Amino acid sequence: MRKTASVMPSELARAAFELFAQRGFASVTIDEIAAAAGVTKGSFYSHYASKHEIILAACQHYYRTYHEQVQAEIAPLRDPLERLHRVLELSVRRCVLDKRNRVFTTEIFALGLQRDDVQRGWAQFYDAVREMYVGLTLAASEAGQLQISDVRRAVDLMLAAIEGVKMRAAFEPHMAAADEQRPIVADLLRILGHEPLLLHTCLPSFDP
Known part of the structure; x- marks a missing residue:
C-alpha cells in the first residue's frame, strides 16, 4: 500500500536513514529508498530533488530523533x-x-x-x-x-x-x-x- 503524500517526506527520510545506517551513503540508491518507504521513484522526486537532499533529510531525522529520545528519558x-x-x-x-x-x-x-x-x-x-x-x-x-x-x-x-x-x-x-x-x-x-x-x-x- 502506497503512503499518502502528507507522510512521504518523513517516511522517506526515515527509510533513507535506515538504509544509510546499514550500508553507508554511497551504496544506497534512490530506487531502494523509495521502495523501503513504500512510494514510487516519481513520488520520491516530488519531495527531494536529489540523493544529496535525502541525505540531508536523513541527517535531520537522526538529529531530531536523538533530541526526542532525550526528552522522553528525562521528562519524568x-x-x-x-x-x-x-x-x-x-x-x-x-x-x-x-x-x-x-x-x-x-x-x-x-x-x-x-x-x-x-x-x-x-x-x-x-x-x-x-x-x-x-x-x-x-x-x-x-x-x-x-x-x-x-x-x-x-x-x-x-x-x-x-x-x-x-x-x-x-x-x-x-x-x-x-x-x-x-x-x-x-x-x-x-x-x-x-x-x-x-x-x-x-x-x-x-x-x-
Whole structure:
C-alpha cells in the first residue's frame, strides 16, 4: 500500500536513514529508498530533488530523533544527577553501542569534509547537544552532586571522549560490547566531576 503524500517526506527520510545506517551513503540508491518507504521513484522526486537532499533529510531525522529520545528519558525525572546519568546512558547506548548509528555518523563526518551544508548541519546539532549537557551538568553541580570548576571545558572533554570511544569501536569492536555501557558511563561521569564512591549512594536505582 502506497503512503499518502502528507507522510512521504518523513517516511522517506526515515527509510533513507535506515538504509544509510546499514550500508553507508554511497551504496544506497534512490530506487531502494523509495521502495523501503513504500512510494514510487516519481513520488520520491516530488519531495527531494536529489540523493544529496535525502541525505540531508536523513541527517535531520537522526538529529531530531536523538533530541526526542532525550526528552522522553528525562521528562519524568527531577533529580539533576539522575537526569544527567540517564542522558549519558542514552548517548552511549545510541552513539557508541549501536553500530548503525556509528556507521551513520561516520558517514556524516566523511561527507562533511566535502560538503559545507552537511558540516553545518552536524555543527548545529553538536552545539545543541553541548548546550544540553552544559545545562544538565550545571544543574547537578549547583545541586552539589558534581565537583567541577569549569563546566563547559568538562563537557567538551566528555563529548570528545564519547567520539574517541566511538572511533575506536570501529577497529576494536569489544569497545562497543553491551557490557561496556556501564563502565563507559561511569568514566564519563568522572570527567564531569562525579566521585565514583558516590555513584551507588546517590543513584541506587541505576543498578540493573
